[in-house]
Amino acid sequence: MxxxxxxxxxxxxxxxxxxxxxxxxxxxxxxxxxxxxxxxxxxxxxxxxxxxxxxxxxxxxxxxxxxxxxxxxxxxxxxxxxxxxxxxxxxxxxxxxxxxxxxxxxxxxxxxxxxxxxxxxxxxxxxxxxxxxxxxxxxxNEQENYQETEKWLLKAFDSKNKDAPISLGYLYANNLKDYVKAEQYYKEAIKIRDLEAFHNLSRLYHHNLHDDIKASAYAIALIGTKYSQRSVLKILQKERKIPNETIKKGYELQLTSDEFPIKFKGDLGL
Structure with a gap:
């Protein structure tokens, strides 16, 4: 990544x-x-x-x-x-x-x-x-020296490199297993409308932070970008087994929260 x-x-x-x-x-x-x-x-x-x-x-x-x-x-x-x-x-x-x-x-x-x-x-x-x-x-990172990877990504982040936030989020989520920091930097990436950060944060909430309302919210917000409504609902309902009531709460969250610079305002059909 x-x-x-x-x-x-x-x-x-x-x-x-x-x-x-x-x-x-x-x-x-x-x-x-x-x-x-x-x-x-x-x-x-x-x-x-x-x-x-x-x-x-x-x-x-x-x-x-x-x-x-x-x-x-x-x-x-x-x-x-x-x-x-x-x-x-x-x-x-x-x-x-x-x-x-x-x-x-x-x-x-x-x-x-x-x-x-x-x-x-x-x-x-x-x-x-x-x-x-x-x-x-x-x-x-290629040498699997993740402490040095973190050091230089943080310097890149401080120098306003726009690709540093999502790289830090991925590093913390997948290599350093610090899910709180992963959440922090994925949210920084979301502020600049990095669509991959929405996807990654949705996965993080479902698999690691166990918050399926937020997992649903960040996935639903992507509908109409590079993801279709059908593909998003397939992931939430069939792959992640998230109940429809939880998905609906996620829909409302992304619709009303200021944390979402992009939102899906259509009908989920649930």
């Missing part, structure tokens, strides 16, 4: 950062031409023509931004993380940045080279990055 979330986060992080890089590059070209000298040899141009990026290879000889863009293309389009890493390292040899360190950390995580990944993530932090907090959490 956490790993899946992280992949989405990294894709968004890379996309947003490259937009910023392109804007910065445009601004720099308007003021003065800056030439950087790499301390590593430029990687081979293999597959760049096929990806329509061969012009970036020439630009990357003296500019770290196109070099980083090439690394991103290898990671995102081809899932060639070894080649992506070469380009991130090359770009960083021209100009060390938090972004390059974060991307290198991510590539090394994909390659399961965790010790090297941690070094690059720490470099990113020293250069001011907070985005890598959740990447570090993912690395430790």
């Amino acid at each position: 956490i790993k899946g979330i992280i992949k989405v986060i990294l894709l968004l992080l890379l996309t947003l950062t490259f937009s910023a890089c392109e804007e910065k590059s445009s601004q720099e070209s308007k003021t003065q031409e800056i030439v950087y000298i790499a301390t590593l040899p430029i990687p081979e141009s293999e597959n760049l023509r096929k990806m329509g990026l061969i012009s970036l290879w020439y630009d990357a000889k003296y500019d770290p931004i196109p070099a980083t863009q090439i690394g991103y293309a290898y990671a995102n389009k081809l899932q060639d993380y070894e080649k992506a890493l070469q380009w991130f390292e090359y770009s960083n040899s021209m100009k060390p940045t938090a972004d390059n360190s974060a991307y290198a950390c991510s590539a090394l995580q994909q390659l399961k080279q965790y010790e090297k990944a941690l070094t690059w993530c720490n470099n990113a932090i020293s250069l001011g990055s907070t985005q890598v907090f959740i990447v570090l959490a993912s690395i430790y």
